[in-house]
Amino acid sequence: MPARAEHHGHSMKLVILGRDGTINQYRDDHVKSTDELQPLPGALEAVARLNHAGWHTVMATNQPGIGRGLLDMAALNAVHMRLAQLLAEKGGRLDALFFCPHTPEEGCACRKPLPGLIEQIGERFGVELSGVHMVGASLKDLQTAQAAGCVPHLVRSDRLGRLDEAQLQALLAQVPGTRVHDNLGAFAEHLIQSERRARAEARGEALTPDTSPGDLS
């Protein structure tokens, strides 16, 4: 069939994920050990769901706890190893984890909301960042996405879930174009459905109502 629909263009399907508040529960005092790593309900499944729909997933996280000496590299590696293992149990995986180990005072270029870390990801995978979706759980994540030229997405599964509508709108006004989702599962669903919708439009059909995958948690 010559006119066979092509799923995606030349470039890789890549999603950049924040960590704390997006995948696992945020802690004011940093996640310092594997015990303190608490995945948000359905978040790991959402990563697996993205992987299964052909998306590569990369994590980008600030880890100033390293710079402050609150945890060492071995502890951070152990936390990330645990995360990868929990994800593997759900049949998902992260293609890479990028982190900034610096404190704000160090003035590095990779600490979010500066786009350094995201640009490194773009270089590593050879992708044009303007088509990349970046999802996070804080204003800082949205600003990072904006600075790097990515498509910003906000999940309200953690701390931001407590904002009222006015507060949320005030926050969104700072990063126009942000899309808001209840949690990572809803984000995954949004991404998968918009890709389907685009494909349906390419074949001249309006997509029937979105599929409902049910609760991932």
Added chain:
Amino acid sequence: MTSDTHNLLVELFVEELPPKALKKLGDSFAGVLAESLRAQGLATAESQATAYASPRRLALHLSGVAAKAADRSETKKLVPVSVGLDASGQPTQALIKKLASLGLGAELAAQAYREMDGKAEALFIQTTVAGATLAEGLQKALEESLAKLPIPKVMSYQLADGWSDVKFVRPAHGLVALHGREIVPVGVLGLSAGRETRGHRFEAAVERLVIESADSYAAQLREQGAVIASFAERRAEIVAQLNAAAAQQGLKPIEDEALLDEVCALVERPNVLSCQFEPEFLAVPQECLILTMKANQKYFPLLDAAGKLTNQFLVVSNIRPADASAVTGGNERVVRPRLSDAKFFFDQDRKKSLADRVGGLAKVVYHGKLGSQGERVERVRHIAAAIHAQLERAVLNGFSAQLPSVSDIDAAARLAKADLLTDMVGEFPELQGIMGGYYARHDGLSEAVAFAIEDHYKPRFAGDELPRNEVGLVVALADKLETLVGLFGIGQLPTGDKDPFALRRHALGVVRMLSDSPLLAKLSLEELVDAAVPAFGSLIENPRVKLVDFVFDRLAVVWRDHFSSQEVDAVLALRPQYLGEVRSLLAAVHGFASLPEAPSLAAANKRITNILKKVEEPVKAHFSESLLQESAEQALAAALLAVKPTADREFSVGAYAASLRELAALKGPVDAFFDGVMVNAEDPALRANRLGLLKTLHEAMNRVADLARLAA
């Protein structure tokens, strides 16, 4: 080899390699390394190469590797004798300079010897080239191997120094190079070789594995590292676990070699786990469920003894937790949304009939110059009707066949592409046709039409089955002709390895159908092309010549696997009208070629072809006996008249081999004719008569094949 000969182990430790490329990467890495070491004299032809490839490592174990390659003796040309030696035979200054340029002392001039070099004599010397050390040789081999890796897409990353950028398939983190127990000092990608590597990401007993010797690598990885390093061994382990887990439930995993390779490239130590999904999903066509599970999830669906999908499936996990329920539960949770997508698509799609979708095809672009899918469907209908008309004519001419109904053919042609607009095919393009069949049945269409819609893409690959019913055969042929005639008609021919519309595959499909389907046996390719052209109106030029050539090229490729090129060329040169007869024509020519008379008759035919080619006036296949003067031409004519009626009769009933065997009797008279008769006689009447005799003979002999092409 000396006592410095040991086994060698080289491992490159990397981040997770792209699974679809892993097997090739592993074979290439090890293959090029071993080949290069052999070429440099560090390993021998007897050295056993064992390749290892896992998601995080590429490695080679090579037996019998020398610490240093043997010195080689090499002959070097110095200077012509006239330049190198003076009148008294003493070395000249020029010779001494030349030696110095090769790093050789003047005292070696005495070892130079004379030998002819072209027309003049020159001086030569035997020198010794020191063999490479293993460190030098392995360094070169590694660089060569990395340069030649078939990397699908390079990644760039920074080295630990924070400055240097490296481009490689994935970031590399370690290099092991051991000759016996000793480290070979080599380095690539910013890494220096050592003896440390890492095992399984989650399950290794120790964080860093210290490899003791080349020979302990695989065992240490297995025992301390929880890694099965060999691709083949790991794959066999997966197969064994899959079969065992399936057998426990009295079921069988689907067979899929590509899926096995891919899964093998995703795990370092496989652990197969049994999972299940809610049985209500089984209401969805099993093709959808199977495709969902294997394409996206890399699961192995389980089939019952009758080949029917069950709600059980197997997961090849990379981890082996004490409590497997976390893994099974996790996988069961993530497969549910995929299956519920499939169910949702299936339910939604069935709310709109295929007939209601046809109009939408007008909005789908097919090709800039050939219009929309909707227009294409109209053309396929037209061509299918034309094929039906040709079949009816064949029946009138005595061809016996049960013809499908025009209305079934038209319905199938009209609806065949409608499933392209369904959500299921939008999600899984591989299901085109298959879904059309399901939806046609749901719409209450006849089985004949449903099968035809389902099958009209067939045959999709070599060895694929033909459409299962007559309606399907006609629509499938019309569909392929539409593609070929349309794209050839606008001049969009495949070039080199660029064939974006898969025209070679379509042409092979036409070849297969016309060759193998009894229903289509009496359709001629040229007539089919001509019948398809009007469907395009003024969009195209009739591409008959180029297209028929193209299809015959494919046909030649197919048959060259079974017959010699000469035999295939001989038969296809005549462009047999019915492709279904090619097999028996080839068998006849093959039989003829093995007769003792064949070489001389083939040569005679070549001669006759050349003679007739040179004649300017038209030659009729006719001669008169009264004008036959020489005894040799009278004998040939008599022999020809004696065998021709039988040969003709046999040819007309398709007994091609027997017909050719009959004509083989003409060898003697033909040879005698060329020995004793001058064709170009001065008397024009005699000459014309002889040409007529040869033409008659030529026609009789070359109906099965152009026998001249068998001539050496």
